Amino acid sequence: MKSTDSATPPQAEPRKKRTRLTPEVRRQQILDAALAEFNALGFTAASISKIASRAGISKANVYVHFASKDDMFETLLDQLMTRSRTNWSQLQDVASVDELVERLIDFAYGGLTDDTIAITRLLITEGHRMPHLLEKWMIGQAKADRQALIEGYVEKGMVKPSPLTEHFSFVMAPVVYATVAQMVLGRDKAAGEVEAIKETHRKLLTLLLTPTER
Amino acid sequence: MKSTDSATPPQAEPRKKRTRLTPEVRRQQILDAALAEFNALGFTAASISKIASRAGISKANVYVHFASKDDMFETLLDQLMTRSRTNWSQLQDVASVDELVERLIDFAYGGLTDDTIAITRLLITEGHRMPHLLEKWMIGQAKADRQALIEGYVEKGMVKPSPLTEHFSFVMAPVVYATVAQMVLGRDKAAGEVEAIKETHRKLLTLLLTPTER
Amino acid sequence: MKSTDSATPPQAEPRKKRTRLTPEVRRQQILDAALAEFNALGFTAASISKIASRAGISKANVYVHFASKDDMFETLLDQLMTRSRTNWSQLQDVASVDELVERLIDFAYGGLTDDTIAITRLLITEGHRMPHLLEKWMIGQAKADRQALIEGYVEKGMVKPSPLTEHFSFVMAPVVYATVAQMVLGRDKAAGEVEAIKETHRKLLTLLLTPTER
Amino acid sequence: MKSTDSATPPQAEPRKKRTRLTPEVRRQQILDAALAEFNALGFTAASISKIASRAGISKANVYVHFASKDDMFETLLDQLMTRSRTNWSQLQDVASVDELVERLIDFAYGGLTDDTIAITRLLITEGHRMPHLLEKWMIGQAKADRQALIEGYVEKGMVKPSPLTEHFSFVMAPVVYATVAQMVLGRDKAAGEVEAIKETHRKLLTLLLTPTER
DNA sequence: CATGAATGAGTGTTCATTCAT
């Protein structure tokens, strides 16, 4: 609509350069833009148009890198999930219950970043679009790994057996609660509640996991 | 959710009868259809068109009963929240920790109906549309009431004080976790995990709240 | 720029080619179609759908070139008004009353083209949408210019002073009358009346402007 | 234009009584409301809904009295035209040119009421909907009558023959011009121009019709 | 790789009109 100056195609427009980037870089630019839009508006309400302009490229170019909106979404979710997969291995070699609890609380609540909130929200709101991703995330190997980890400590006698150690994925429940609070209320309004949850969680874990002195 | 299909009159479709109902009945039919659609697709992706046809009426008729999609949504959410307000008063007069835990677990997990799941999902995905409803639901008087309740029992000596009784809204964390699981995985796939969570929750509550024998 | 095949395509509808034109050309095609529709039906009754199909493009494409129906209308009216601004300067250097009258009548009634009719109709029916355009067209500099012109001739003694020369915009009244007649009755039905008006106008102007012999 | 609001408060609306009126009265109430709406918005943009509520009745009741929107419009226009048919008979028995001009100017410009503006606007904007009405209004018997009237005075020697008397419908041109001005600019903004037109018209008529003294 | 022009399908919403009461 604007460029009426048809005389000089290659030059004359300082603003919009046709920059050619490697596919990987462009893809990532698009995914970053997509995360922002999807997170703010949800899958349906987010528009390719805004994602493209947020990424600084044309709408059509999006389709050079992704087959469809769905494809883009799936790629994004997969990437996010991989990236934010909690590093349970940190819990592998701890010497005491106190250290275990400390590390657990730290990384669980430290992981409450905007990105994690974003991915959780997307899983909840749009997860039905890609059931296979859901399964990978919620159930699956990770869960079994965690269970094995804690049972190892129980056998070693470092951790007291309890209903909690028997179904250890329960340990993440308060984190999910905090996540939902933050998701619904917003970071600032939820801050107080999240902090209280975290402290309560820490105390209860210590209480429950510490072997009873005899 | 799909039970609407079987709910439709057994008569075949070719007949287009113009059924005339009272506003209250029609409104409720529309709200029921709207709940199903909003819940399955979210606010934006749900279409008036499908809501109307699910309710068995014309699209235009929707606008006879609601001013807009937003109006419909607000009415729906308000109704759902009023309907599903949990009845904590059941916990008022219990004689023992066991009874307290029993009732708590029963109504908390018994409340995991499709309706509750639906309202929670809508709050999470579309709550930003109506901040005032959010506050009413998440924070507010209800929370203070629960805290007062448990502290009463602690003072009576019926319940052992612990980090949990100090911040009692923590008690709902596993329920939220179960809700999210059910929301994301679907009723059937989540059933096992929900049951495990419920049992673990019951055991841990008993463990934590029962006064230590001396 | 390559010459666009502006002639009507030899083949009719079955072929759906996606013709790609420069924005300027498409915009003008749309405006032409819009003029026809607005003129025939008025702003409200004209539909983007019909404008699009008259222009031979899809409805959506209209919105590639115009932001809204209002935008399209404003652009159209502005263009029409610029295009049809009457050229009063032709009256600047005439030698006699007869020549003045001749030229005045010629261009005033010669200007009764379909375009002029169209713009006048749009101004009347939809002018309230754009008050600023109205003022530009009806009142404003043009009027003062005309008055100055005739007073120059009066001072030179070429034209006899009369109530008409004192309020010279009056001279356009019969043209407006003819315009309205044509607008309401249609070109063909109004032809006779317009011709009669024109001749009467010519005679009366000669009569009124020619200085009295002594 | 908006004066209609204050001009016709049909009834106070505290109680919705189901008042039963004679068909004639109801019809007229509807037509009054319709005039206001059609005049303010044009045929297409005017809605039965608003016409009905302005008339203080239900939408459906409109269809008890009129077959369709078109029917309503036609009835309205017909009525308006009959009502506002200028009373040329007042010019039948005048004794002098001055009296003739005086009466002519008085009733022509005195007829520039809101109603007349309304009908003219509707004829221009929506006249194409009912061509037969147009013919009745613009051409037809009235025109011949006027011509006969002025020729009578010419024969009597009271009025000087001129191009104007030969095509006397020309005499209404300035009035049409004034009407259009008022229509487009609004009553207030056009007031100055209308007054100037009227006075110029009066002077020119006197000038043209008064027999030359010998 | 990149894009602007183009489009089919769909959106929420309005409206003249009909029907059952």
Added chain:
DNA sequence: TATGAATGAACACTCATTCAT
């Protein structure tokens, strides 16, 4: 006569996607 509920058809507008360059 009068009405509120109901609807088909249309509206302006948007969007994910495609195509020619």
